[in-house]
Amino acid sequence: MGIIGTVSDVLESSTQRAPDEGGDDGSxxxxxxxxxxxxxxxxxxxxxxxxxxxxxxxxxxxxxxAMRFERASGSGCAC
Structure with missing residues (x-):
């Protein structure tokens, strides 16, 4: 495996989440x-x-x- 393949694998794996990591907590x-x-x-x-x-x-x-509600715009945190 060359350097390009290694870098591609690292970048691809860094954007994937484990099934039990984070997840949908109903927020x-x-x-x-x-x-x-x-x-x-x-x-x-x-x-x-x-x-x-x-x-x-x-x-x-x-x-x-009173606090203002703001919906999450994506699948990540409601930041």
């Missing part, structure tokens, strides 16, 4: 506080113990404002 996106810049994934809201508004929207733990 649809994240909640953001625009003022504080705080981000909490939707599947972590309850674990973080965030209070919620009357409309069931998580409230920012730093400033108390």
């Amino acid at each position: 649809d996106g994240s909640y953001w506080c625009d003022d504080c810049g705080l981000r909490v994934r939707d599947v972590e809201v309850d674990a973080e113990g965030l209070d919620r508004s009357d409309d069931d929207v998580p409230l920012c733990p730093d400033c108390g404002d």
Whole structure:
């Protein structure tokens, strides 16, 4: 195997994910506080113990404002 084949194999394997790595944890996106810049994934809201508004929207733990939901645009994290 030449150097080109080795480099191609390394690049190809670095973009593949193992079946149990990451995976689909049911997340649809994240909640953001625009003022504080705080981000909490939707599947972590309850674990973080965030209070919620009357409309069931998580409230920012730093400033108390309602957080904005933003959907994930790809299959990776909701960054």
